Amino acid sequence: DTAVSQTPKYLVTQMGNDKSIKCEQNLGHDTMYWYKQDSKKFLKIMFSYNNKELIINETVPNRFSPKSPDKAHLNLHINSLELGDSAVYFCASSQGQSLGEQYFGPGTRLTVT
Amino acid sequence: GESVGLHLPTLSVQEGDNSIINCAYSNSASDYFIWYKQESGKGPQFIIDIRSNMDKRQGQRVTVLLNKTVKHLSLQIAATQPGDSAVYFCAERTGGGNKLTFGTGTQLKVEL
Numbered sequence: 001d002t003a004v005s006q007t008p009k010y011l012v013t014q015m016g017n018d019k020s021i022k023c024e025q026n027l028g029h030d031t032m033y034w035y036k037q038d039s040k041k042f043l044k045i046m047f048s049y050n051n052k053e054l055i056i057n058e059t060v061p062n063r064f065s066p067k068s069p070d071k072a073h074l075n076l077h078i079n080s081l082e083l084g085d086s087a088v089y090f091c092a093s094s095q096g097q098s099l100g101e102q103y104f105g106p107g108t109r110l111t112v113t
Numbered sequence: 114g115e116s117v118g119l120h121l122p123t124l125s126v127q128e129g130d131n132s133i134i135n136c137a138y139s140n141s142a143s144d145y146f147i148w149y150k151q152e153s154g155k156g157p158q159f160i161i162d163i164r165s166n167m168d169k170r171q172g173q174r175v176t177v178l179l180n181k182t183v184k185h186l187s188l189q190i191a192a193t194q195p196g197d198s199a200v201y202f203c204a205e206r207t208g209g210g211n212k213l214t215f216g217t218g219t220q221l222k223v224e225l
Contacts, residue, residue, distance in 0.1 A: 040121075040217075041200055041218045042218075043157070043215040043218075045213065100162075100211070101162060102147075102213065104149075104156030104157045104158070106156050107156050
């Protein structure tokens, strides 16, 4: 009965590779997000989708491309991975774009070597 | 709490005492604020929220206070328990699309 799930939980890869992280929510929410948490625990939004439409796109390298096949899924594809991409990536979801909490997934720890 | 250097600000309290975690937010136009708790190895978990037209809101063992004059938010935890040990983040909604901007976090350590 996991609300927001992410796969994989851990991802270790080499510089230059391309990787994807998947996210699924079973809460019936229509808005989903990707956040990046760095080694100092700083949490910053990257993208947000509402009903498969991109609504928030922060200053993120274009090597990062989110894809939302339907409103229950938001995947994150990263091309040409760099050392600085190492972080924990969190997916979240909420109902609509109005005030309300965002439900976070368990995170994916990405390590680029 | 403010972030300094490489280390999160840390608050150490004795079990059973009350905890107060502070947060200075940046945008006077922010209309909504949330406190999240993040345990080690897990995603942030919602604790309590408050809208900008309120100055206090209470939940179970937690109270959030909002002072818009000085752009300050605090989280009070009553009778702190070992399970409260975590990193606590405040977040403000700074624009459309439910965009949340997170503060730097405070590590709460509960000593037995």
